[in-house]
Amino acid sequence: xxxxxxxxxxxxxxxxxxxxxxxxxxxxxxxxxxxxxxxxxxxxxxxxxxxxxxxxxxxxxxxxxxxxxxxxxxxxxxxxxxxxxxxxxxxxxxxxxxxxxxxxxxxxxxxxxxxxxxxxxxxxxxxxxxxxxxxxxxxxxxxxxxxxxxxxxxxxxxxxxxxxxxxxxxxxxxxxxxxxxxxxxxxxxxxxxxxxxxxxxxxxxxxxxxxxxxxxxxxxxxxxxxxxxxxxxxxxxxxxxxxxxxxxxxxxxxxxxxxxxxxxxxxxxxxxxxxxxxxxxxxxxxxxxxxxxxxxxxxxxxxxxxxxxxxxxxxxxxxxxxxxxxxxxxxxxxxxxxxxxxxxxxxxxxxxxxxxxxxxxxxxxxxxxxxxxxx
Amino acid sequence: xxxxxxxxxxxxxxxxxxxxxxxxxxxxxxxxxxxxxxxxxxxxxxxxxxxxxxxxxxxxxxxxxxxxxxxxxxxxxxxxxxxxxxxxxxxxxxxxxxxxxxxxxxxxxxxxxxxxxxxxxxxxxxxxxxxxxxxxxxxxxxxxxxxxxxxxxxxxxxxxxxxxxxxxxxxxxxxxxxxxxxxxxxxxxxxxxxxxxxxxxxxxxxxxxxxxxxxxxxxxxxxxxxxxxxxxxxxxxxxxxxxxxxxxxxxxxxxxxxxxxxxxxxxxxxxxxxxxxxxxxxxxxxxxxxxxxxxxxxxxxxxxxxxxxxxxxxxxxxxxxxxxxxxxxxxxxxxxxxxxxxxxxxxxxxxxxxxxxxxxxxxxxx
Numbered sequence: 090x091x092x093x094x095x096x097x098x099x100x101x102x103x104x105x106x107x108x109x110x111x112x113x114x115x116x117x118x119x120x121x122x123x124x125x126x127x128x129x130x131x132x133x134x135x136x137x138x139x140x141x142x143x144x145x146x147x148x149x150x151x152x153x154x155x156x157x158x159x160x161x162x163x164x165x166x167x168x169x170x171x172x173x174x175x176x177x178x179x180x181x182x183x184x185x186x187x188x189x190x191x192x193x194x195x196x197x198x199x200x201x202x203x204x205x206x207x208x209x210x211x212x213x214x215x216x217x218x219x220x221x222x223x224x225x226x227x228x229x230x231x232x233x234x235x236x237x238x239x240x241x242x243x244x245x246x247x248x249x250x251x252x253x254x255x256x257x258x259x260x261x262x263x264x265x266x267x268x269x270x271x272x273x274x275x276x277x278x279x280x281x282x283x284x285x286x287x288x289x290x291x292x293x294x295x296x297x298x299x300x301x302x303x304x305x306x307x308x309x310x311x312x313x314x315x316x317x318x319x320x321x322x323x324x325x326x327x328x329x330x331x332x333x334x335x336x337x338x339x340x341x342x343x344x345x346x347x348x349x350x351x352x353x354x355x356x357x358x359x360x361x362x363x364x365x366x367x368x369x370x371x372x373x374x375x376x377x378x379x380x381x382x383x384x385x386x387x388x389x390x391x392x393x394x395x396x397x398x399x400x401x402x403x404x405x406x407x408x409x410x411x412x413x414x415x416x417x418x419x420x421x422x423x424x425x426x427x428x429x430x431x432x433x434x435x436x437x438x439x440x441x442x443x444x445x446x447x448x449x450x451x452x453x454x455x456x457x458x459x460x461x462x463x464x
Numbered sequence: 465x466x467x468x469x470x471x472x473x474x475x476x477x478x479x480x481x482x483x484x485x486x487x488x489x490x491x492x493x494x495x496x497x498x499x500x501x502x503x504x505x506x507x508x509x510x511x512x513x514x515x516x517x518x519x520x521x522x523x524x525x526x527x528x529x530x531x532x533x534x535x536x537x538x539x540x541x542x543x544x545x546x547x548x549x550x551x552x553x554x555x556x557x558x559x560x561x562x563x564x565x566x567x568x569x570x571x572x573x574x575x576x577x578x579x580x581x582x583x584x585x586x587x588x589x590x591x592x593x594x595x596x597x598x599x600x601x602x603x604x605x606x607x608x609x610x611x612x613x614x615x616x617x618x619x620x621x622x623x624x625x626x627x628x629x630x631x632x633x634x635x636x637x638x639x640x641x642x643x644x645x646x647x648x649x650x651x652x653x654x655x656x657x658x659x660x661x662x663x664x665x666x667x668x669x670x671x672x673x674x675x676x677x678x679x680x681x682x683x684x685x686x687x688x689x690x691x692x693x694x695x696x697x698x699x700x701x702x703x704x705x706x707x708x709x710x711x712x713x714x715x716x717x718x719x720x721x722x723x724x725x726x727x728x729x730x731x732x733x734x735x736x737x738x739x740x741x742x743x744x745x746x747x748x749x750x751x752x753x754x755x756x757x758x759x760x761x762x763x764x765x766x767x768x769x770x771x772x773x774x775x776x777x778x779x780x781x782x783x784x785x786x787x788x789x790x791x792x793x794x795x796x797x798x799x800x801x802x803x804x805x806x807x808x809x810x811x812x813x814x815x816x817x818x819x820x821x822x823x824x825x826x827x828x829x830x
Binding site: 133134135136142312314332381382383386389444445446447448450451452457 | 469507510512513555567568571573
């Protein structure tokens with residue numbers, strides 16, 4: 090909900106690198122038709138960037154076929170490439186958040202942390218980032234300077250270098266101030282194999298802390314809403330947390346996801362779908378700050394659908410779960426980590442939440458944009 | 465936030481469920497009127513907890529769901545005009561009109577904006593004197609006071625570029641229509657708490673006495689709903705039919721007197737078509753003649769636009785409590801939140817969407 094317009098096209102195991110060359114060459118753009126037409130819309134809708142079902146369809150039915158990738162390509166936060174015996178993770182993300190500055194951070198921190206976190210979700214140690222800027226004519230240089238400072242400081246804190254970049258300027262009115270794209274590469278340590286499809290029955294599902302803060306923080310300043318409490322974006326780099334987890338269980342961490350757009354519910358659904366397993370979790374075990382709960386009750390949103398920028402959800406082998414949880418809690422970025430559920434062979438692809446009242450409900454991905462209820 | 469976790473307490477909920485199970489000698493059919501209540505019942509699985517004591521019939525109280533197709537088409541026609549900024553609450557944007565929806569109009573260049581209050585639309589009109597700002601003023605008695613305030617504020621500020629497309633609906637005539645239907649099965653109502661917070665409770669007394677039906681004013685959190693059900697079941701078991709208030713922290717008998725006075729001046733009762741149900745006499749509000757200059761239907765001359773609803777969609781039967789959403793042949797197949805045939809599949813308050821979002825494992829994979 091917060092950064093309304095980007096769609097990850099990350100494909101695991103080098104989908105574009107391996108499969109992209111020969112087939113892509115025969116596509117004649119003037120004759121191109123979508124092999125499985127996007128069903129309802131002839132134009133891009135805002136919901137196509139919402140990280141939900143519409144985003145997934147855009148990738149599956151438009152980008153992957155056009156790029157020549159196989160349709161059953163597993164989706165991950167970053168691609169894995171084997172280069173000279175080293176496994177590299179490669180990821181890219183674009184940032185279009187409005188407003189540019191919000192409680193707890195800015196588009197600068199998001200752009201650095203977001204791509205680092207996509208790499209971290211493959212277990213990779215990030216090495217370097219690129220930064221591409223699309224600037225609107227008339228943007229104050231002071232604003233751009235603050236964003237650049239924020240990026241530099243975030244990268245320095247994370248121990249990752251910004252090594253290459255690009256700047257384009259478009260005429261006034263053709264962009265909303267400032268857009269940033271970052272790409273990153275990282276090295277995956279040997280013995281580590283973290284992919285969405287590796288979640289397996291019995292795995293414990295661990296979330297690294299409270300959910301919903303980023304989305305509510307951005308919404309509160311964008312729409313000038315007060316929710317009776319201070320709420321700040323949780324934007325943070327998580328590769329240190331992931332390294333701490335891998336230090337105690339290098340082979341026991343099966344899958345990782347950073348629940349950004351679409352929230353925790355979307356991450357759980359994506360892992361369930363990719364691994365062909367079901368997920369059962371206890372709603373009461375998911376940490377939700379009171380201010381997020383209040384904001385969601387007020388607006389008719391589900392905290393499980395609200396964006397985070399500094400959290401991960403981990404799927405961990407049961408025998409390693411205690412050690413990984415302890416390692417997470419010992420790390421500043423995971424001090425509120427909690428086991429929220431388990432992976433099951435029952436109901437593959439379906440995520441089931443157990444309510445405080447002992448009842449159950451199926452938890453689905455949001456369709457596209459989150460829509461505040463009318464009353 | 466106070467008054468949230470207190471009313472989601474599972475221990476107290478279990479006690480209320482026990483109390484209901486103790487008093488109930490049979491399964492009672494109870495209609496929760498408001499879509500917010502439907503959402504909460506399904507979201508929290510209260511229907512599972514009370515499976516043996518209560519059959520919940522989901523009432524017509526989702527404002528998005530009952531807004532007639534005609535109004536949506538008129539909004540779409542107005543939104544497509546280049547001089548217009550059309551403002552709406554968020555969940556109206558995906559409601560399908562005859563051919564398209566507001567999201568698509570926006571993607572094709574229409575200036576459609578989500579606002580959180582009609583007063584935001586008034587502010588937009590002030591800031592954009594060369595544009596026509598139109599607010600889509602729909603909903604029940606709950607949203608009406610703020611809409612009335614917006615029109616009053618626009619007049620006070622001398623704004624000539626603000627107008628409202630009004631399609632307000634009223635709860636008591638809809639409940640009367642449910643009770644009057646020959647096939648009616650509803651034995652008690654959980655009345656919509658926030659409607660009563662505005663309008664008070666006296667409007668329901670004639671329904672209670674003429675139909676001998678318990679009406680319990682009920683809130684939206686799990687404990688509120690369970691308390692409402694307990695009150696209704698106790699009356700049904702004792703053979704009583706009374707107006708009761710199980711939401712006294714928000715509702716008093718007179719409602720919000722200031723709001724009601726403003727509503728009386730700003731709106732006039734009219735006949736209103738309900739999507740999927742048809743025209744119910746005296747069941748709506750339109751802008752009073754005194755405020756006709758702010759009526760978008762007149763300003764943009766769209767009163768001639770009429771529309772026919774999909775014959776496949778059975779949302780009318782759902783809204784009248786005749787069928788449950790999964791009993792509709794299109795449910796989950798031809799009709800999903802992604803491709804809604806009717807508005808009950810659009811809003812999260814809509815009964816069909818609530819069933820689809822929170823559908824049970826047993827029903828899907830059993």
